[in-house]
Amino acid sequence: MPTDSRRLQGPENTTAYTLYLPNSKSYNDLVGEIITSDEKRKDGRKLYEQRRIFVKTGVISQAKGSAYLEQNNTKVVCSVFDPREIPRKSDYSVNGELYCEFKFAPFSCIKWRSHQPDTQEKECSLILRRALEPAVCRHEFPNFQVDVYALVLENDGSALAASITCAGLALADASVPMYDLVVAATLGIHGDKKFMDPSVEEEFLCNIPPPDGKSCNHGIITAAFSPAHQQLSEFTQSGAMDIDCVTSSIQLLREACETIYPLSQHCILKSVTKMLKKKQTETKLDLNSDRIAC
Amino acid sequence: MSMEKEPVSGRTIHPVKYYRDFLAQNVRPDGRSLQTFRPVSINVGSIKTAEGSAIVKIGNTTVVCGIKAELAKPKAEEPNFGYLVPNVELPPLCSPKFRPGPPSDQAQVSSNFIAETLTNSRCIDLRDLCIVSEHLAWVLHCDLICLDHDGSLLDACVIALVAALRTVELPHVLYDAEAEKTVVSAEKRSKLKVHSEPVATTYTIFDDEILLTDPTNEEESLSSGIMTVVVQGDKLCSVHKPGGSPLTDAQLQECINGAMKRAEHINKLINTALKSHET
Numbered sequence: 001m002p003t004d005s006r007r008l009q010g011p012e013n014t015t016a017y018t019l020y021l022p023n024s025k026s027y028n029d030l031v032g033e034i035i036t037s038d039e040k041r042k043d044g045r046k047l048y049e050q051r052r053i054f055v056k057t058g059v060i061s062q063a064k065g066s067a068y069l070e071q072n073n074t075k076v077v078c079s080v081f082d083p084r085e086i087p088r089k090s091d092y093s094v095n096g097e098l099y100c101e102f103k104f105a106p107f108s109c110i111k112w113r114s115h116q117p118d119t120q121e122k123e124c125s126l127i128l129r130r131a132l133e134p135a136v137c138r139h140e141f142p143n144f145q146v147d148v149y150a151l152v153l154e155n156d157g158s159a160l161a162a163s164i165t166c167a168g169l170a171l172a173d174a175s176v177p178m179y180d181l182v183v184a185a186t187l188g189i190h191g192d193k194k195f196m197d198p199s200v201e202e203e204f205l206c207n208i209p210p211p212d213g214k215s216c217n218h219g220i221i222t223a224a225f226s227p228a229h230q231q232l233s234e235f236t237q238s239g240a241m242d243i244d245c246v247t248s249s250i251q252l253l254r255e256a257c258e259t260i261y262p263l264s265q266h267c268i269l270k271s272v273t274k275m276l277k278k279k280q281t282e283t284k285l286d287l288n289s290d291r292i293a294c
Numbered sequence: 295m296s297m298e299k300e301p302v303s304g305r306t307i308h309p310v311k312y313y314r315d316f317l318a319q320n321v322r323p324d325g326r327s328l329q330t331f332r333p334v335s336i337n338v339g340s341i342k343t344a345e346g347s348a349i350v351k352i353g354n355t356t357v358v359c360g361i362k363a364e365l366a367k368p369k370a371e372e373p374n375f376g377y378l379v380p381n382v383e384l385p386p387l388c389s390p391k392f393r394p395g396p397p398s399d400q401a402q403v404s405s406n407f408i409a410e411t412l413t414n415s416r417c418i419d420l421r422d423l424c425i426v427s428e429h430l431a432w433v434l435h436c437d438l439i440c441l442d443h444d445g446s447l448l449d450a451c452v453i454a455l456v457a458a459l460r461t462v463e464l465p466h467v468l469y470d471a472e473a474e475k476t477v478v479s480a481e482k483r484s485k486l487k488v489h490s491e492p493v494a495t496t497y498t499i500f501d502d503e504i505l506l507t508d509p510t511n512e513e514e515s516l517s518s519g520i521m522t523v524v525v526q527g528d529k530l531c532s533v534h535k536p537g538g539s540p541l542t543d544a545q546l547q548e549c550i551n552g553a554m555k556r557a558e559h560i561n562k563l564i565n566t567a568l569k570s571h572e573t
Contacts, residue, residue, distance in 0.1 A: 010364075112362040
C-alpha cells in the first residue's frame with residue numbers, strides 16, 4: 001500500500017482483531033446458521049424474499065439531486081451534480097458523459113478499508129456507470145458530464161445493487177433527463193440454494209464452492225433492470241454455475257426488480273409533489289409581499 | 295424536461311450587497327440573528343460494522359464519524375502508546391467545490407486540525423490503547439466523512455468525533471508473549487475512557503467588522519476571515535485563525551464567551567444522545 005502523504009497515516013501493518021476470535025466455524029455450522037431446515041434464513045426471511053427498503057430523496061442540500069437508501073442494515077447515500085465541463089477533453093462529443101464513482105466508507109465493512117479506491121471499488125464504479133448509462137438521455141447534454149457519487153456507509157450485503165437503485169433515484173431527483181428509473185437486485189447461489197438479496201454472511205457463503213461435490217454452483221449475480229422498457233441494463237456474475245442456473249436466476253432477478261420499481265416511483269412522486277406544493281406557496285407569498293430590491 | 299430558470303435576483307448577481315442589506319437590519323437571509331446558532335442533531339451507534347459511530351447535523355452540514363479498531367505493534371520509540379488516526383474526508387459527494395482525486399487542501403487542513411485538537415485537549419490517553427507494552431496495541435481509525443458541506447465543518451467534525459469516541463467498546467485481548475498468541479473475546483467489551491470533551495465553534499468576519507456565528511457555506515465564501523475556537527469545559531483549548539481580517543481583543547473575548555456557552559449546550563445534547571443509545 002503506497003503511503004499517502006496527504007492523509008494522516010497509521011502504522012503500516014495492522015491486523016483486524018476478528019482474526020483472533022476463538023471459535024472458527026466449520027462449513028456445516030456456517031450453513032446451519034444461515035439457513036434452517038425449513039428453508040428460513042437467519043433473519044427469518046424465505047429464500048426469495050427481499051429485505052425491506054427505505055428510500056428518501058433530497059438529503060444533501062449542496063447537491064443538485066441526492067438519495068438515501070437503507071436495505072435493513074445496508075446504507076447507501078448518492079448525490080448527483082449538474083452537467084459540468086468534462087475535464088481534460090478538447091474535442092466535441094455528441095453525447096454527454098456519465099461519470100460514476102462508487103466508494104465504501106472506511107468503516108462500512110467488517111475489515112477497515114483504506115481511503116484510496118481499490119480495484120473492487122473501481123470495478124463497481126464501472127458497473128454503476130454501465131447500469132445507469134442506457135437510462136439517461138445523453139443527447140440532452142452534449143459535451144458535458146453528469147457526476148454521480150455513491151457512498152456506502154454500512155455494508156450488510158447487496159451494496160452494489162442498493163447503490164444502483166439509489167443512484168437511479170438521485171439522477172431522477174436531479175432532473176437529469178432519463179428514459180426510465182433503474183432498479184437492481186442481487187442473487188446469491190450456493191449449491192442448489194438461491195438467496196435473494198443476500199446479507200454479508202450469505203455473500204461470504206456464496207463465494208465458496210460447496211465441498212460435498214454434488215453441484216459446484218456458487219456465486220453472486222447482480223442485475224440492473226429498466227422495468228418500463230423491460231430491458232436489462234447490467235448483468236454481473238461472479239463464481240461458477242451451470243447455464244440453467246443462470247437463466248433461471250435472470251427470471252428471479254427480474255421479478256425482484258419489478259417489486260422494487262413501484263417503491264422508486266412512489267418516492268419520486270412524493271418529492272415532485274412536495275416541490276410543486278412549495279412552489280405554489282412561494283408564488284402566493286410573492287404576490288402579497290414586496291421583493292427586496294437589488 | 296428543461297432546467298427551471300431561477301428568477302434573476304440580487305442574491306446571484308451581487309451577493310455581498312444582498313448580505314449587507316440584511317446585516318444592516320441585524321438579521322441574516324435565513325432568518326437568524328448574527329449570534330444565533332443553527333439547530334444541532336446527534337445520532338450515535340447507527341453503523342454496526344464500526345466499533346463506534348456518530349452522525350451529526352448542524353443545520354444542513356452533515357458529518358459521519360466511524361471508528362474502526364485494529365491491532366498493531368507499538369512504535370519502537372513509544373512502546374506503551376497505542377495509535378489514534380483521525381482523517382477528515384471531503385468527498386465530491388458533499389459539495390460541487392470538491393473534485394474526485396487526492397484530498398484537497400481543505401481536507402488536509404481539517405485533518406490536521408482534528409489531530410491537533412485531540413492532542414491539545416488530551417481527549418484520549420494513548421496509553422489506554424496499549425495492550426501489552428512493546429508487543430500489541432490498538433489502532434483506532436477515526437474517519438470523518440462529510441456528507442453535506444454547508445459551513446461550520448470543523449464544529450460538526452469535533453462533535454461527531456467526541457460522540458463516536460464515547461460509544462467505542464473495545465473487546466478484551468489476551469496476549470501470550472512467549473507463544474506470541476493472541477486471543478480476542480468479542481463478548482467481553484469495555485468502554486474507551488474519554489478524558490475530556492472538546493467543542494469547536496466557528497465564526498466568520500464579514501466586511502472586516504461584523505462577526506457572524508455558525509456560518510453557512512454561502513456566508514463562509516463571502517467572508518473576509520474565519521476563526522474556530524475550541525473549548526473544553528470551562529477552559530480554552532485552542533484558537534484556529536488561518537489569516538483573514540484582524541479582530542479586536544473585545545471581539546475575540548466575545549467569541550470565546552459564546553463558544554463556552556455553546557459547549558455546555560452541546561455536551562448536554564451528546565449526553566442525551568448517548569443515554570438514548572444505551573437504552
